[in-house]
Amino acid sequence: MRRVAIVSGAGRGIGAAIAKALGREGYxxxxxxxxxxAAANAVVEEIRSAGGHxxxxxxxxxxxxxxxxxxxxxxxxxxxxxxxxxxxxxxxPPFEDFGSLPWERFEEKYVGxxxxxxxxxxxxxxxxxxxxxxxxxxxxxxxxxxxxxxxAHATAKAxxxxxxxxVAGFAAxxxxxxxxxxxxxxxxxxxxxxxxxxSLRYFKEHTTFSxxxxxxxxxxxxxxxxxxxxxxxxxxxxxxDGGLDVLGQQLSxxxxxxxxxx
Ligand SMILES: NC(=O)c1ccc[n+]([C@@H]2O[C@H](COP(=O)([O-])OP(=O)(O)OC[C@H]3O[C@@H](n4cnc5c(N)ncnc54)[C@H](OP(=O)(O)O)[C@@H]3O)[C@@H](O)[C@H]2O)c1
Numbered sequence: 001m002r003r004v005a006i007v008s009g010a011g012r013g014i015g016a017a018i019a020k021a022l023g024r025e026g027y028x029x030x031x032x033x034x035x036x037x038a039a040a041n042a043v044v045e046e047i048r049s050a051g052g053h054x055x056x057x058x059x060x061x062x063x064x065x066x067x068x069x070x071x072x073x074x075x076x077x078x079x080x081x082x083x084x085x086x087x088x089x090x091x092x093p094p095f096e097d098f099g100s101l102p103w104e105r106f107e108e109k110y111v112g113x114x115x116x117x118x119x120x121x122x123x124x125x126x127x128x129x130x131x132x133x134x135x136x137x138x139x140x141x142x143x144x145x146x147x148x149x150x151x152a153h154a155t156a157k158a159x160x161x162x163x164x165x166x167v168a169g170f171a172a173x174x175x176x177x178x179x180x181x182x183x184x185x186x187x188x189x190x191x192x193x194x195x196x197x198x199s200l201r202y203f204k205e206h207t208t209f210s211x212x213x214x215x216x217x218x219x220x221x222x223x224x225x226x227x228x229x230x231x232x233x234x235x236x237x238x239x240x241d242g243g244l245d246v247l248g249q250q251l252s253x254x255x256x257x258x259x260x261x262x
């Protein structure tokens with residue numbers, strides 16, 4: 001029996017890396033995307049040429065009808081859904097200051113972030129309920145705990161974290177685990193566009209390895225959470241940020257008294 005995973009927004013960036021890693025792991029991977037057929041098909045091709053199994057499915061994950069069709073067709077084709085990864089970056093973060101940020105832009109980000117996870121979760125969980133097993137993973141961001149970036153993005157990701165913990169409480173009765181992976185700053189095209197040089201330098205300097213997190217490292221975290229051996233953990237927010245949280249919170253360089261000499 002081949003396990004089946006749906007990864008939303010898997011045509012590019014982090015989602016593409018997750019899809020490829022799950023393909024290597026032996027899953028049949030459903031590569032969901034919004035409009036870029038060529039990118040999604042390239043991911044499928046890469047998985048297949050490495051001996052894996054995958055297909056690309058276009059669906060707007062914010063649209064409940066499209067999500068119903070997506071999950072319904074996957075269930076019909078494979079008879080099961082073992083893993084759902086809600087990753088799609090449905091709305092790019094607006095970066096205006098709060099004073100000049102129109103409510104509509106805030107609302108679009110907040111609602112778009114949650115809609116993409118809400119509809120997929122509700123539909124996939126109905127399948128997992130019948131199986132009495134399954135794994136759900138949300139790709140959130142350490143931005144949820146930061147002040148001074150995008151207020152809409154931070155609020156939306158913080159809401160996603162709380163949503164994930166509540167779904168975990170609900171899904172436990174079906175033997176389904178639900179966890180959130182909070183990514184630090186990841187080396188993707190989206191990051192290159194959204195983050196300026198100075199901020200990138202700061203983020204790199206405040207990780208343990210003086211670079212951004214890679215999409216492949218995020219994919220490794222998803223594989224870990226999806227693994228049977230990780231079944232005892234649910235409702236957790238797992239930070240994968242290269243140490244940005246702890247290193248960024250140090251009061252000063254003199255606070256590094258317990259680090260070995262460079
Ligand atoms: N990049 C970072 O540094 C970073 C840091 C922390 C957290 N994250 C989170 O990680 C996730 C992925 O980020 P990313 O940077 O890899 O994103 P990305 O490069 O912008 O990729 C977005 C993907 O989502 C798809 N998509 C967009 N709207 C969709 C919709 N409504 N329905 C279905 N698919 C949709 C796109 O499809 P098309 O290709 O068809 O357009 C594309 O495949 C996001 O949740 C993001 O918030 C990213």
